[in-house]
Amino acid sequence: MKPILEAKNIVKKYPLKKPNPFVKRRYFTALDNVSVSLGKKEILSVVGESGSGKTTLAKVILGLEKPQSGSIFIGGENLNLLGGPKQKNKRRKIQAVFQDPYSSLDPRMKIEDIILEPLQITGESKEKQRKILYSLLDKMSLAKSHLGKYPHEFSGGQRQRIAIARALAVNPEIIIADEPVSSLDISIQAQILNLLLELREEFNLSYIFISHDMAVVYHISDFVAVMNNGEIVESAPSKDLFENPLHPYTKILLESVPKVGEKPRNIEIKANADNASEFCKFAAQCPKYSANSCRKEILLKDIGNGHYVKCARTEGKNND
Amino acid sequence: MEPLLKIKNLSLYIEKRGKKTKILRNISYNLYPSQTLAVVGESGSGKTLSALSIMNLLPKNAQTEGEILYKGKNLLSFSQEKMRQLRGNKISMVFQEPMTSLNPVLTIGRQISETITTHKKISRKKAIEKSANLLKRVGLSDAERRLNDYPHNFSGGMRQRVMIAISMACLPEIIIADEPTTALDVTVQAQILNLFSKLRKENEMSLILITHNMAIVSQYADFVVVFYGGMIMEKGPCEKIFASPLHPYTKALLDSLPGIGRRKIKLTTIEGMPPNFEEETGGCPFYPRCKFAFEKCAKNLPPEFEVETDRRVRCWLLTAEKCRDVRKSFDNYL
Numbered sequence: 004m005k006p007i008l009e010a011k012n013i014v015k016k017y018p019l020k021k022p023n024p025f026v027k028r029r030y031f032t033a034l035d036n037v038s039v040s041l042g043k044k045e046i047l048s049v050v051g052e053s054g055s056g057k058t059t060l061a062k063v064i065l066g067l068e069k070p071q072s073g074s075i076f077i078g079g080e081n082l083n084l085l086g087g088p089k090q091k092n093k094r095r096k097i098q099a100v101f102q103d104p105y106s107s108l109d110p111r112m113k114i115e116d117i118i119l120e121p122l123q124i125t126g127e128s129k130e131k132q133r134k135i136l137y138s139l140l141d142k143m144s145l146a147k148s149h150l151g152k153y154p155h156e157f158s159g160g161q162r163q164r165i166a167i168a169r170a171l172a173v174n175p176e177i178i179i180a181d182e183p184v185s186s187l188d189i190s191i192q193a194q195i196l197n198l199l200l201e202l203r204e205e206f207n208l209s210y211i212f213i214s215h216d217m218a219v220v221y222h223i224s225d226f227v228a229v230m231n232n233g234e235i236v237e238s239a240p241s242k243d244l245f246e247n248p249l250h251p252y253t254k255i256l257l258e259s260v261p262k263v264g265e266k267p268r269n270i271e272i273k274a275n276a277d278n279a280s281e282f283c284k285f286a287a288q289c290p291k292y293s294a295n296s297c298r299k300e301i302l303l304k305d306i307g308n309g310h311y312v313k314c315a316r317t318e319g320k321n322n323d
Numbered sequence: 324m325e326p327l328l329k330i331k332n333l334s335l336y337i338e339k340r341g342k343k344t345k346i347l348r349n350i351s352y353n354l355y356p357s358q359t360l361a362v363v364g365e366s367g368s369g370k371t372l373s374a375l376s377i378m379n380l381l382p383k384n385a386q387t388e389g390e391i392l393y394k395g396k397n398l399l400s401f402s403q404e405k406m407r408q409l410r411g412n413k414i415s416m417v418f419q420e421p422m423t424s425l426n427p428v429l430t431i432g433r434q435i436s437e438t439i440t441t442h443k444k445i446s447r448k449k450a451i452e453k454s455a456n457l458l459k460r461v462g463l464s465d466a467e468r469r470l471n472d473y474p475h476n477f478s479g480g481m482r483q484r485v486m487i488a489i490s491m492a493c494l495p496e497i498i499i500a501d502e503p504t505t506a507l508d509v510t511v512q513a514q515i516l517n518l519f520s521k522l523r524k525e526n527e528m529s530l531i532l533i534t535h536n537m538a539i540v541s542q543y544a545d546f547v548v549v550f551y552g553g554m555i556m557e558k559g560p561c562e563k564i565f566a567s568p569l570h571p572y573t574k575a576l577l578d579s580l581p582g583i584g585r586r587k588i589k590l591t592t593i594e595g596m597p598p599n600f601e602e603e604t605g606g607c608p609f610y611p612r613c614k615f616a617f618e619k620c621a622k623n624l625p626p627e628f629e630v631e632t633d634r635r636v637r638c639w640l641l642t643a644e645k646c647r648d649v650r651k652s653f654d655n656y657l
Contacts, residue, residue, distance in 0.1 A: 052508035053479065158597075159366075188365045189535055193579035193590035200589075215508055218538070222581035222590065245583060259513035260583060261538035263565065267517060 005079060006040040007209060008097070008177050013037045013063055013073035015056075033059040034070065035233040035284075039211075041177065044203060046210045048220040048241070050256065051230035057213045060230070061179050064211065065099055077177075095124075098170035102182035104162035108154040114165055115150040121172045139168040142202070160191035164198065171206065181213045196223055217260045221245055226309070229253045232284035239310035249312045251291045283315065291316050326353035327529055328377070328497060333389035335372060335553075337382070346372055347553045349389070352546075354497065357523060359530045361540040361561070363576070364550030365597050370533045371419075373550075374499045377531075378416055379406045412442040415490040417500040421482035425474040431458075431485055432470030438492040457488040461518060480511035487515065491522060499531040504539070516543055537580050541565050546633075549573050552598040552608030555627070559634035569636045572609050607639070615640055 014037075016030040033056045041047050049057045062068040064075060066082075075082045077093045085093060101107040108117055118139060122132045140147065143164040154162055163183060170178055180199070184192040196219065202208055214220050220227060221241065228238040229250065237250040248254045258268055283289070286297045293316065301315045335347035347369050354360050362370050375381050377391055379398060391398040393414070398406070410416075418424040426434060435457060436450035445453075451470065458466035461484040474482055483503065490498050500519070504512040520543060523530055532544060540547060540561065547564045549557045549572065557570040568574040578591035595612040607613070610620040619639050627635040628642070 052510060189537070189576065190365065190579045190593040193581070193592045196581070197589055197592060217509060218581045218583050221583045255510060257583075259509040261513070261516075261536065261542050263538050263541040263577075263580070263582060265542065267513070267520070267542045 006042050006076075007078055008039075008041040008064070008211075009076040010037065010039050010060070010064055011074050011076070013060070013070045013075075015059055015063055015068060015070045032233050034063065037073075037230075037233070037235055039228055039235070039238075041209050041211060043176075044207055044209055045226060046203070046212055046224045047226045047228060048212045048214060048224035049228050049230060050214060050217065050220055052215065055230040056233040057230055058181055059233075061099070061181050061211065061213055065097060065179060066094055095173050096176045098173065098175040098178055100163070100166050100170050100178060100180045100183045103186050104159060104166050105154075105186075107166055108162060108169075110154055113151055113153060114145075114157075117154075117165060118168050118172055121169060125173055135172065139171060142171075142205075143168045143198070158191075159187050160194055163187065163191075163195050167195075167198070167202070171202070174206075175208070177209045177211065179211045179213075182215070183212075184219060185214065185216060192219070199223070217257060229256065234284060234313065235311075236285065236314065237310075237312045239306075239312075240308065243308060243310050247310075249306065249310070249317045250285075250314045251289050251316075252285050255290075283313075324355055327356050327394065328354040329390075329392040330373075330377070331390040331392065333373065333376065333387065333391060335369075335376060335381070335388075336386045338384045338386065343386075345553070347376075350555055352548050352555065352558060354529050354531060356496070356529055357527045358546060359520070359523065359532055359544045360546045360548065361544035362531060362533045362548050362550060363535055363537065363540055365535065367597050368550040369553040370550050371501055374416065374501055374531065374533055377499060378410060378414065379403075380416075408442070411438045411490075411495070412493045413495050414497045414499070415493070415495045417483075417486050417490045417498065417503045419502045419505065421479055421486050424486060425482060427474050430471050430473055431477070435470075435485070435489050435492055438489055442493050454488070454492070457492060458485070460491075460522075461485075461488045462514060480507050480515075483507060483511075483515065484518075487518065491526075491528075494526050495528065497529045497531065499533070501533045502535075503532075505534075505536075512539075519543070537577060538582075549576070554608060554637065555635075556609065556638070557636045559631075559636075563631075563634060569630060569634075569641065570609075570638050571613050571615050571640070575614075607637075 013034050015034040016032050019029045019031055021028055037056070037060060039047060049060060051057050059068065063070050077096055080093065082090055082093060115136070118136055119132060122135060137147070145161065145164060154165070157165065184195050187195060199210065200223065203210065212220070212223060224241045226238065227241050227244045228235045229252065230236070231252045237244065237248070237253045244253065245257065248257055261267065282299060282301050283297050286292055297315050299315060301313055303311050303313045304317060305311055330350055330352050333347055333350040334345060336343045337346050350373055352360070362373070364370050376387055377398065379401065381387070387399055432451055432454050435454035436447065439445060439450040439453055440447060455466045455470055458469060463469055463481060463484060477485065487503070504515055507515065516539065519530060522528060534540060544561045547559065547561050548555055549570065551572050557564065557568070557573045564573065565577070568577055575591065575593045579593060581590055593612055598608045604621070606621045606623060607625055610616045613620065625637050625639045627637050629635050630641065
């Protein structure tokens with residue numbers, strides 16, 4: 004099946020402050036040659052710790068940040084090659100839901116205006132816009148009486164639903180959800196996760212779901228991409244990744260998740276600066292480091308079944 | 324064994340514009356030496372306020388009733404001066420947000436050693452040395468150099484470790500950790516929780532762990548207290564609560580948890596909204612959201628039934644024949 008969204012070889016660097024005016028400027032690489040693809044009605048989760056580049060990837064795909072190189076394809080068309088209005092039309096197919104519903108909704112706008120705002124660019128008639136508004140409200144189990152209220156009058160879960168309604172208003176195909184449930188209570192979290200899954204069926208949506216909660220990721224995703232230091236170190240169908248993690252970082256990540264009814268494991272990540280390698284950014288913290296293999300160029304390996312891993316210590320075909 | 328901390332019928336009122344609202348209602352629990360007690364519940368259920376009342380750090384418009392006995396003495400009757408000698412020394416607290424709980428204009432070394440010099444007769448230099456040791460114990464590398472850094476030089480996980488270092492500086496008997504790992508990545512979370520349990524064993528320290536992550540509770544806690552609407556709904560030893568939750572709320576809380584290895588098509592949700600403190604119904608606060616509620620629940624507040632020693636549940640389902648049918652359906656559901 005043809006992917007509806009593809010990001011190819013994205014590189015994003017941020018300039019660092021110069022310690023003095025005479026040295027060359029250095030850069031922090033937030034995304035290093037990252038590629039992802041998303042099929043119709045698929046949910047791709049991106050996991051990794053803070054600072055691993057998850058959110059930067061979301062921003063690049065949304066067009067909020069301009070990458071140094073790499074391209075984004077929507078429905079097979081390269082966004083870089085499309086002109087202004089055409090590109091805008093394509094971009095409308097991607098919408099975002101952010102982590103904190105307390106700060107992603109304008110506190111001085113009524114709910115009605117928040118959801119109607121994106122509809123105004125669609126060129127639909129006023130009546131049609133109203134119709135869409137009411138049907139969205141209904142989907143999100145919000146009442147018409149809520150329309151005149153302001154965001155502060157709602158609970159966290161309701162606000163997140165308003166944010167989702169706003170994202171759905173322009174009829175997108177892809178939703179990028181950046182930690183949409185991490186600031187919510189567990190019972191509310193379950194409501195929002197169920198809602199996201201229902202909406203996928205109803206509107207044929209695809210999601211890129213960014214999270215650091217592995218249990219949530221396990222519950223919701225079809226594919227998982229694990230990021231570390233700006234690279235995707237492993238990507239696989241969800242079941243595969245959880246049953247057979249191959250990259251040492253993925254293993255550590257999965258072992259760190261507290262599980263009901265299990266004794267805690269002793270996990271310590273020791274950084275050893277001597278092991279740093281220019282080819283593997285995880286080498287310094289890797290428990291499986293070996294000088295022979297980790298200091299050579301490492302290619303993304305194809306394990307089969309859509310499982311890819313970037314580690315010198317894993318057996319598999321090279322893939323380029 | 325004598326409990327180290329005994330909370331007896333604690334109630335708390337907040338006064339706003341001349342209106343008194345009851346936030347905590349008759350909270351009672353005991354904390355024993357070197358025990359980990361987990362306090363769970365939704366946001367707004369009163370978890371944090373009950374912790375703040377132990378530290379006597381309540382807002383000015385709060386009034387308390389009841390007793391908090393620490394080694395037999397009522398903390399609520401302590402003067403500010405006396406309380407100050409206790410805070411950070413015998414009882415200390417790790418706050419929820421490491422980003423805002425450190426002073427941005429003081430170095431880390433100053434902030435850790437401050438706690439030590441306040442409570443112990445010890446020179447500034449010695450205190451700084453001690454601080455470096457503490458930082459090493461919480462797993463920060465290059466501790467001596469980092470003492471001169473400011474909070475903004477640290478990442479969230481590192482700041483949280485600094486907070487933990489401060490809380491342990493005087494080897495307190497009780498540490499209250501309010502959602503110590505919510506803002507952290509899973510790998511760091513595991514390290515911090517392991518650090519707590521190590522310290523607990525080494526120093527015979529008791530820990531009150533406030534969290535809404537049930538998986539963490541099941542791994543680290545000895546005793547669990549479940550809060551809902553400012554009341555304790557269920558309390559008991561950790562294994563028993565997880566093996567057979569008796570209150571419908573506890574059950575629902577455990578069910579709504581997504582878990583690795585047991586994928587469900589749909590997560591169970593708790594329908595409805597958390598209770599509003601301003602309207603007191605007289606009935607069970609969980610009544611509007613409870614799947615097993617019947618007439619009695621709407622009007623009468625259930626008392627705490629003692630199911631076993633150490634295990635108490637506030638729910639009418641546990642009573643007599645009258646509600647046998649409901650009880651039956653609940654058992655099937657379990």
